Amino acid sequence: MARKPIIAGNWKLNKTIKEALELVGGIKEKVADVKDVDIVVGPVFTALSEVGKLTSGSNIGLSAQNLYWEEAGAFTGEVSATLLKDAGCQYVIIGHSERRQYFNETNETVNKKIKAALAQGLTPIVCVGENLEEREGEKTFDVVRDHVTNSLKGFSADEMKKMVIAYEPVWAIGTGKTATPDQAQEVHAFIRKLLNEMHDESVAESIRLQYGGSVKPDNIKDLISQKDIDGALVGGAGLKVDSFVGIIQGCLS
Ligand code: 13P
Numbered sequence: 001m002a003r004k005p006i007i008a009g010n011w012k013l014n015k016t017i018k019e020a021l022e023l024v025g026g027i028k029e030k031v032a033d034v035k036d037v038d039i040v041v042g043p044v045f046t047a048l049s050e051v052g053k054l055t056s057g058s059n060i061g062l063s064a065q066n067l068y069w070e071e072a073g074a075f076t077g078e079v080s081a082t083l084l085k086d087a088g089c090q091y092v093i094i095g096h097s098e099r100r101q102y103f104n105e106t107n108e109t110v111n112k113k114i115k116a117a118l119a120q121g122l123t124p125i126v127c128v129g130e131n132l133e134e135r136e137g138e139k140t141f142d143v144v145r146d147h148v149t150n151s152l153k154g155f156s157a158d159e160m161k162k163m164v165i166a167y168e169p170v171w172a173i174g175t176g177k178t179a180t181p182d183q184a185q186e187v188h189a190f191i192r193k194l195l196n197e198m199h200d201e202s203v204a205e206s207i208r209l210q211y212g213g214s215v216k217p218d219n220i221k222d223l224i225s226q227k228d229i230d231g232a233l234v235g236g237a238g239l240k241v242d243s244f245v246g247i248i249q250g251c252l253s
Contacts, residue, residue, distance in 0.1 A: 167184065
């Protein structure tokens with residue numbers, strides 16, 4: 001099955017509103033003709049609505065980097081799926097390793113957040129992946145199995161098909177150490193096998209799997225040419241127009 005590539009920029013804790021608008025304005029101009037890649041930008045909460053006005057009606061989707069599962073109420077400091085929709089989002093990144101590491105995100109909270117996102121029609125970009133110690137201890141497949149099966153527990157086949165999964169080996173994030181295309185492909189194929197076991201082939205074959213971790217214009221082609229890699233979740237290289245656009249162009253055949 002042909003899956004459309006999806007390139008998403010996770011801007012993490014970077015960019016004022018002004019800087020965000022400059023970045024997305026530059027990207028928008030250069031990708032206006034791109035139809036064969038889904039393009040997504042993920043600014044901080046405070047820039048979402050302004051960036052959303054700029055991306056509205058364009059070929060660039062808008063993603064938040066987190067959400068809370070409750071709709072409204074006494075939850076100081078939190079933002080719900082409804083409010084993300086209101087700000088113009090179509091996507092939300094859930095369970096990023098930095099949230100698992102620094103903000104006590106667990107498979108259980110990831111699961112609740114995915115549920116909340118789907119209920120409002122947001123596309124969850126669900127992150128999974130092992131850290132260096134786990135990779136060196138040959139635990140990669142155990143960790144990825146745990147993240148995939150427990151974060152994605154209890155969803156129907158139709159719900160599963162609305163998600164994107166990002167495999168991000170933590171040791172490759174912001175380190176300049178990309179997983180080799182073979183290493184990444186091996187885990188992507190494993191995730192697809194798990195999805196097949198949890199559901200069926202139509203689910204496994206339709207879900208798009210992104211790779212994340214030091215993706216750059218000069219390594220995207222080798223990654224995207226792998227059978228089970230359908231895109232990238234980009235950190236550092238997503239913060240500059242030329243490198244982000246270069247990654248998108250690297251996906252066009
Ligand atoms: P880098 O591309 O900076 O390694 O970050 C990857 C990432 O964490 C994207 O979510």
